[in-house]
Amino acid sequence: MKLLVEIVVKRKKGVSDPEGNTISEALQRLGYDSIDKVRTAKLFSIEIDADNLADAKKTVMEIADKVLANPVIENFSIIDIEEMN
Amino acid sequence: MKLLVEIVVKRKKGVSDPEGNTISEALQRLGYDSIDKVRTAKLFSIEIDADNLADAKKTVMEIADKVLANPVIENFSIIDIEEMN
Helix, strand or coil, X not given: CEEEXXXXXXXXXXXXXXXXXHHHHHHHHCCCCCEEEEEEEEEEEEEEECCCHHHHHHHHHHHHHXXXXXXXXXXXXXXXXXXXX | CEEEEEEEEEECCCCCCHHHHHHHHHXXXXXXXXXXXXXXXXXXXXXEECCCXXXXXXXXXXXHHHHHCCCCCEXXXXXXXXXXX
């Protein structure tokens, strides 16, 4: 079956996020005082052919570890899996 | 109250995604034949002070429209709101 897997790659706590800081500062300048902190992350939507959900998860987690994320400074987690028509 | 809002900014359908295509090609070369297509998106985690959920949503949607996304080629949607301790 064909599945769409969404996986998020986020910086680990304590790892600086220059893009997030820049956005946060820009928002302050624009008058959005209620915004405290902005952190950025990447989301990957992956179309995969797999026999079942478990296989799809396993492959995507492997890909994330090897290709999508830098495990030294980033965490990743699957946030959604759905069957495609 | 202090809230953490997560908002995803995705390219609209039909808008090309060079980063996603490059990852997809790399995965093919690495032998991941089951992977069909990869699309990339951005996720922003925003800490915001607000009186209620509705106000927080409104502010974040405004920020997304003005600062985080390019509404010509991107869509955005809030995927999670939670109260912070």
